[in-house]
Amino acid sequence: MKWVRYFNEKREQYGILRNNLLYPQKISRDINGVEEYLTESFDPQFEVALELSESSTLKWLPPIARPGKIICVGRNYAAHSIEQGKEPESIPLLFTKYSTSMTGHNAQVPFPRHSEYFDYEVELAVVIGKTTFDLKPEEDPLDSIFGLTVANDLTARDVQKSEKQWTRGKAFDNSMPIGPSVVPLKDLNDLSNLDIWLKVNGELRQESNTSHMIFSIPYLIRYISQVITLQPGDILMTGTPEGVGFYMDPVSTLQKGDQITSGVSGLDELHFSIQ
Ligand code: MG
Numbered sequence: 001m002k003w004v005r006y007f008n009e010k011r012e013q014y015g016i017l018r019n020n021l022l023y024p025q026k027i028s029r030d031i032n033g034v035e036e037y038l039t040e041s042f043d044p045q046f047e048v049a050l051e052l053s054e055s056s057t058l059k060w061l062p063p064i065a066r067p068g069k070i071i072c073v074g075r076n077y078a079a080h081s082i083e084q085g086k087e088p089e090s091i092p093l094l095f096t097k098y099s100t101s102m103t104g105h106n107a108q109v110p111f112p113r114h115s116e117y118f119d120y121e122v123e124l125a126v127v128i129g130k131t132t133f134d135l136k137p138e139e140d141p142l143d144s145i146f147g148l149t150v151a152n153d154l155t156a157r158d159v160q161k162s163e164k165q166w167t168r169g170k171a172f173d174n175s176m177p178i179g180p181s182v183v184p185l186k187d188l189n190d191l192s193n194l195d196i197w198l199k200v201n202g203e204l205r206q207e208s209n210t211s212h213m214i215f216s217i218p219y220l221i222r223y224i225s226q227v228i229t230l231q232p233g234d235i236l237m238t239g240t241p242e243g244v245g246f247y248m249d250p251v252s253t254l255q256k257g258d259q260i261t262s263g264v265s266g267l268d269e270l271h272f273s274i275q
Contacts, residue, residue, distance in 0.1 A: 002181035005061040005063050005065060006059060007059040008050075008057065014027035014037075017181050020051070021050065022058075023048065024050070029065065029066075033065060035233065061179075062178045063127075064233050064235060066233070067102075068231050069230075070096055070097040070101065070237065071096055072094065072097055073093065073220060073236070075214075076089070076215055077213060077239055079212065079242035080240060082242070083247040094224070095170060096171065097171045100173055101173065102177075103272070104179055105272070106180075107174065108273055109272050110174060112156050117251070117253045118156060119157045119254065120198055120244060120245060121240035122152055122206050122263075123196075125150065125151040125178060125237055126217060126236040127145070127182050128145065128233065128234040129146025129232050130146075131229065131230070131232065132221065133230070134225060135222050141217070141221035141225075142217075142218055142221075144225070144230060145185045145221075148191070148266075149267060150178070150270040151179075151235075152198075152260070153237055153240060156172065157169070157246040157253060177260075177270055180270065181268045191217050194264050195263075196263070197263055200252075202261075206243035210238075221236070256274050256275060257274065259273050
C-alpha cells in the first residue's frame with residue numbers, strides 16, 4: 001500500500017498507488033490536520049483507477065499535508081562527518097525544518113536567492129503514526145512509526161556554514177522535496193538495511209545503506225521523545241550519507257537545470273529539478 005497526495009482536477013486529493021495505477025481515496029484530516037489513515041484503520045477503495053500515463057496534469061504534493069514537526073538529524077552517517085573533516089557525532093545533532101519547507105515529487109525547485117552553494121542530501125524520512133513520549137524500556141520505538149518515504153534535506157551550504165543556527169541555511173521554502181508515496185512500515189524489510197542513493201543528471205553521487213547510520217531509527221525515536229512528544233504526521237529526517245556536492249573536489253553543488261533522482265530501496269524514487 002503506497003499512500004500519495006496530489007493535485008488534480010483543481011483540488012487536493014489522496015490516493016493509493018498500486019501497479020502504476022492510482023486509486024483515489026476519500027481521506028479526511030482531523031482538527032490537527034492529521035490524515036485519518038495514519039491513526040485509524042482505513043478501508044481502501046479500489047473501484048476507480050487513474051492510469052498515471054494519462055494523468056500528465058497531475059501534480060504530486062508532499063504525502064503528509066501539514067506535519068506538526070519535522071525533526072532532522074545532522075551528520076548521522078560517519079562517512080558524511082569525515083568528508084567534511086569532522087569527528088563522527090557522539091550524540092544526535094538535531095535541527096528542524098517546517099511544513100513550508102516541503103515540496104512534492106517532480107517539483108521544480110527554485111535556486112535559493114540567498115545562496116551560491118545549493119546542495120543535495122538524500123534522506124530516509126520516517127512518518128510517525130502514534131503519539132509517543134518517554135518510552136519505557138519495554139516499549140518498541142518501531143511501534144511509533146506509520147511509514148517511510150524519501151526526502152531531500154536541500155541545504156544552502158554557504159549560509160549553513162556562515163551562521164550559528166541552521167534555520168536560514170536549511171529550513172527555507174522548497175528545501176525539502178518529499179515523496180512521492182508513504183509506504184507503511186509493515187510493508188518494508190529491515191529498516192536498518194536499506195540502500196540509499198542520489199543521482200544528479202544521471203551521475204551517482206550518494207550511495208550508502210541505512211546500516212551505516214550512527215544512531216538507528218529506534219534509538220532516535222527513543223532519544224527525541226524523551227523531551228519532545230512525537231505525534232501522528234510528524235516527520236523524522238534521518239540524515240544523509242557521504243557524497244554531498246560541497247565536499248567533492250571540485251565542488252559540485254547544484255546548478256539550475258539539474259535533474260535529481262533519489263531513492264531508498266523498497267520506496268518509490270523521488271525526482272526533482274532545479275530552476
Ligand atoms: Mg541532512
